Amino acid sequence: MTPDLIYGVTGIAVFAIGLVGAIVAQNRLRRVLALKLCSVGAGFVLIVAAWRSPPDAPDPVPHALVITGIVVMVSATAVALALIRRLHSLEAEDDA
């Protein structure tokens, strides 16, 4: 097992766990977290693409892609959380 294979398989496994969670979870917050797992898994796979067997230097392009992906996911999470919060407070009004 080379390091890139270990990380690659881990990334795919993490993505799969997130995928299952996103499909089956009922709780709104859990589904957001599941999607976050998916993005971590996809990031793993991209990072593996940067791996070069030493002494070669790693490829910097995937790192830039992963940083972009993280920024995108942070904003997406923020929007999802804002929506959940608004829904939560509207539903609390209903119950009151």
Added chain:
Amino acid sequence: MTLDPLTLVVFAPLFGAMAAFVAPRAAAAIGLATMALTGAAVAWLATEVHAAGAVRTPLGGWEPPLGIALRADGLSVAMLVLTTGVGLLVSLGALDSFKGTANARLQQYFWPLWLLLLTGMNGVYLSTDIFNLYVMIEVIALAAVGLTVLSGTRAALRAGLEYMYASILGALLFLLGVGFVYLQIGQLDFAGLIGAEPSAAMSTALALMVVGLLLKTALFPLHFWLPSAHANATAPASALLSGLVVKAALYIFLRLTTYMPLPDEILVALIGALGAGAVLWGGVQALRAERLKMLVAWSTVVQIGLIFIAFARAGQVGLTESWKAAALLILAHGAAKAAMFLSAGRIKDEIGHDIIRDLDRTPVRPTLAQFTFALAAISLIGLPPSLGFIGKWSLMEGAMAAGYWHWVAVTMVGTLMSVGYFSRVMAGFLRFDRVRAPVAEHQGWALADLPPLVLALGAIGLGLAAAPILSFIELGYPFGMTP
């Protein structure tokens, strides 16, 4: 650095969105000015493509694979014209329907979100690498969810959240596919995809990206989020979401499957079968819908299915011919569905509800909006001379020539069903015997009736211009394998 139309088409709406967000009071003025500037840039680009075929520009002078290049050919310009044209008319309609102090919040947030959405869509139509496409579909997703929940009602928020989950999941599946591609060939631009050797890893990457895109474009059975999201948004937002947003993922699907052909013809047939499922299931749901906007949203599911049938009917030959039918259907649906959602919104505003059963029990008859609805239905059903007719005709002509009679049959059944569900609505418009009060004292016309009418007339009239449209989208050989 010299100014070129490609850069302007993407960056004008981006800066417009920021300006409209920073200066909410002037949002409408900034929005209209941005739309005018973007429209001018698209026109400029169209003349360049018309003169020279495909044009491309590397951003900041950096060439791929390190930099990002923008490229426009006939098809991408056609999509840009659709997006800016429909977008301009919808936003003019929004100006009228969002006026007044009660709607100040809608007015304030509509413009930045819509301009951001425009940035994302224009970016998709000009992108030449798949990571750039991933970023653009996320931009589209965030802006589209914002537009869905603009009204702030509980139903809209719930539908928007469902849409958000589906959209983000679709984008992440696409991103994982991008990772696989980079792992395999170390390149992300279309040129690299074309040169890639077919392999198991590339097929997996393609499968991941295709499933992500199908989720975002709402092909049956991944359409579950679409009807409530499109039906619960405000009318201008529904028009943009249904007419334009689903087309972005559809366009990426067409491009991607050209540069990375599906490895097996059975998969092409499977996509067609899903399209057939969408046509039939969407048709049944539209026949059962109780609310007008829900019916219109289900009709979008049907039309998306139809476009995938147009894609699939080519079989082994690939997209070399059938993409034209798909492109015509995309253009026709974009204009007609935007018109239909806007007119449905107008009918709801004037009558006060959109329950189909009670459309004939009201003394108020918003006749112009009803007329527009009927015109849009003509194009969506596919009656001549509308653009929808030309699209369906070229779909069936190709299917018959190839001997794929099952696709012809599905298209016919879908067409009959669409006559059925649109008749449900139109019958209500035309019956007057169930109204106790005198009818037609209030015609309910407003400035907001004009944009949908122009769109509906456009969807019908453009059918007469189908030949020039067809020769234009072929400029630069969008599917001739030279990115």
